[in-house]
Amino acid sequence: MIELILLRHGESVWNAEDRYQGQQGTGLSARGRDQAKAAAEYLQSFVFDAIVASDLQRVQETLEPYVGNQDVQVDRRWREIDVGTWSGRTFAEVYAEEPEVVTAFARGEDVARGGGETFRQLRTRVAEAIRELTTTTSSGARRVLVGTHGGPIRAAAAGVLGLPAGREMVLEAPGNCSLTVLRSDRLVGYNVPTGVER
Template structure:
């Protein structure tokens, strides 16, 4: 009988951007890290340096790439950039603050804020169900391909919202009861179809708390 091996996955949210600080919705607009975010990325790299890691993956958006590149340099890894770990597409909310989005598109923002799983944000946005499908597919592929190994994935707040619910078995529509700080470190175990949260939202490596500006 074949023994099922456990994959250990470390998921890191990218460091802070100016738009994070402004509570402005980035989505897939390609914003880079600010000075605080670069320092956070380096701190995460130092914190993870002692881990025996087989591979490093990242969203291909700039803020995630910049975070991953610092981890890669410190750990002597070659990052692989994967579009399935990009942030959610937020449609016509992208570029607006949360308050501006609520004022400009009240009905759509209500559907977004109340987490209607099938609500597709207009003008090129994604629903929570669509985001869940691409993120879970990508993570399952990595878990299968790295059975028995430890890997790192650098990604975004919206993606981590999905991952936490996937691992805990919680519905997409449930209010968020966990933090997603910039440069926060999160650990999962994947063993076959069983997903377990080892730890979530670690910020002990940061000089201050990472922002959690998400609704």
């Protein structure tokens, strides 16, 4: 049995500014660094057989207080969904210019925001990453910590729950530094706080 514990990154500067990030974005805000430290303390009670992470700065900075000398396997499939031209723009700016796309997305239509990825595309790459982790026997990994983003966490949870692509948005947005737990194709914990309130 493989248990995957998905850790969302701490608050980034762009999170604090209500900007879309996607695969761009900034490092952590001061609050995000506090969240990362609290998450590191929370995770001390766990024993992980492997640690996997997105390569994006906000995830790498989130893991720093916890990782120490442990090996981290970087896997770009755990990156946030690509939101194309929306990256760096505020929610208000995008809504003012593309209200019909924002509205369609909010009601569960699987649209490519800013010309980037759809949730179906995101779910495909996340499912591939999960499948690889759960079928790899050479490492003998049983519990894996995955440092990632809100989009992949929603995609992973929606996949396990059997929701159609686009319906990820019915799930509550994972809080910064929250944990989501998948075990043998079951969702056993979602958006579990680890310390500093979002």
